[in-house]
Amino acid sequence: MLEKHHFVYLKPTGGSLGIGIYRLTYHPKRGYFARYRSGNSNVLLRFSKFQNLIRMLQSRHGGRLGSYVAQQGIRLIEIDNCPIDFRFHMHKNGRNEWVPAGIGAKKAGRGSVTTHIKNGGSLLTPEQALNRAFGNRAAEVLEKAKRVAVRLSEAIERNYPHRLGELGLDIGIDKDGEVWMFEANAKPGRSIFKHPALKSQGRASLELILEHCLYLSRFQGGSNDEA
Template identity: 45%
Template sequence: MSSIICRVHPLPPGKQGGWLSQSLMREWGCQQGQSIKIRIGGKSLITRILGGRHRGRNILLPRPLAAQLHLPWFGETRAVFRNKELHLGPVLGILTTGFTGSPSMPFGSRSALFRQFLIASREDRPFFYVFTPEMVDWTRQVVYGWFYRKDLSGTYRWVRKLAPLPDVVYERVPNRKAEAQTQVQGCRLLFQQMGVPIFNQGFFNKWMVHEALYNHPLTPDCIPEAHRSPSIQTVEDMLERHRMVYLKPSGGSLGLGIFRITRGPQGDYYCRFRNGDRNVLRKFRSLPPLMTQIFGRQLNGLSRYLVQQGIRLIKHEGRAVDFRVHMHKDRSARWTVAGIGAKVAGAGSVTTHGRTGGSLLSTSELLKKTFPGKEADMENRIKETSIRICNALEGHVKGPLGELGLDIGVDYQQKVWLFEANSKPGRHIFLHPSLWDAGKQSAHYITDYSLKLAKF
């Protein structure tokens, strides 16, 4: 049985138990005076229900009973009735770190990101808050969560309210350092022990992604060759085969610490990398001095890198282009493409990241210019490949996945390649005017998938 939107009212003083409108009594097959369990998030109690004369889908609860359940507020929310249990909500929580104490920006610059998710959820009426591990009172089984709601003047503001533990947790810890905190690890463990679904736990390791996909039957043709902790000879062999390779930190992100090495027609070696706010190109006669220039004589740090086959990507005005494909699971738990952003590398840059001078373009316009007459087919191939990648990858990660950011490349032979997969994808592609509506839908998919996990 799927959930429906109901209105929860306070019961007038002096009346006991829970009251349902006649239409809900009939719809759910409830009997007058029947004992049921009412649950909101991690809180529940047993009470008798009675049928009232109210029309529509209305639920009336005594204020003391609502207080026991830590109902965040009266009003509209979703409800599902099964096995003599009335489940209201659901209660959804975004787990993060970095609380600032500011009432207007409680999570600093990321408050705007979380606000998008909470605003997008309104039409589905869940109880949706943002919280850090320190905001959980495990003894009382409640959370001092931050909601984004209208105040008495009609202005939307961040509001801190006491609420039940969530039915579902969407993890949005900002970085690996924060993820390693004892409080975060302990919080996740306790939720797991309670059976609370947590989706998008942790960060991906590039080598784990490569190992999961390189020989997977769903993705045999879109994963570049790569080797972990390479020796100089391994890099040399890769250059012999591909003429261009990338050295990437296995656990890196945001394009930091990446080197592109190219072997020229005269046997020289060229290395591009980012140094501070500059894109740098250096030339070497042979590979060993290049490698010692980067990693030192002892090649310290190379063990934390992987070498990846370089792909000759399509270009826009002489600059390489790749695509960020933002993927979500919908309410049926099927992977769908929320948006595709075309990213153009900055002048002399190793990557297409904005911080290194990269910029966004319309995907449809770029594909039309690059593959005239075949642009629709090319876009469909990017989408189809992305869905295959997501289906292959989710069997190799801990816990459910509901969102992924894929860095996809296309070469001039129209072959589609995966470079990286991100479990905490940024949303910068939705800043492009062609993707504004897609950005709103993307934010709503978080609620969609949460409803699926909560069995609503």
């Protein structure tokens, strides 16, 4: 994957909060680079050979390395040379439809592997981030991302054996305006709603939970075909 993409993320399958994630890059003339978080610091290591990179990973994780997943790296939009990604907080509404209740943009801290706030990241509104990246195309790109997020939620629900009414999608948008999903969380946190401009979206999120519960309980007027 490094030879093909030159840029991958190595992530623990059961991880959270960005803990244990590595950003690996390959430069044909310069070697292999690993960036990761250690304690409160960001670490960057260089290796001349792939075997040396793997030896370092094995020394840090041993057999647990087998539970890691490698994910293609995406050249995301940036602000001040810091990557930006998005959390789409998705809900089922009172008509059993997926809708984006809230969207937060997360800017990575300088030198950080992820955009997590605890690792030095900062929270923006999607409009703030996209206006910087796309100018007068910002609204168009955001509407496209919303449509993609709805389709992703529908696809996950179709292929998931249990009932879903809420999802947190970690979404990236590259410099061409293409939309990528990195991860889907069935029990998403609500940290994006701490941003002053997103508090109303936090209230809308709670209202949608109630709406969908009413739909499932058949407490609304009209006829529903499914419980």
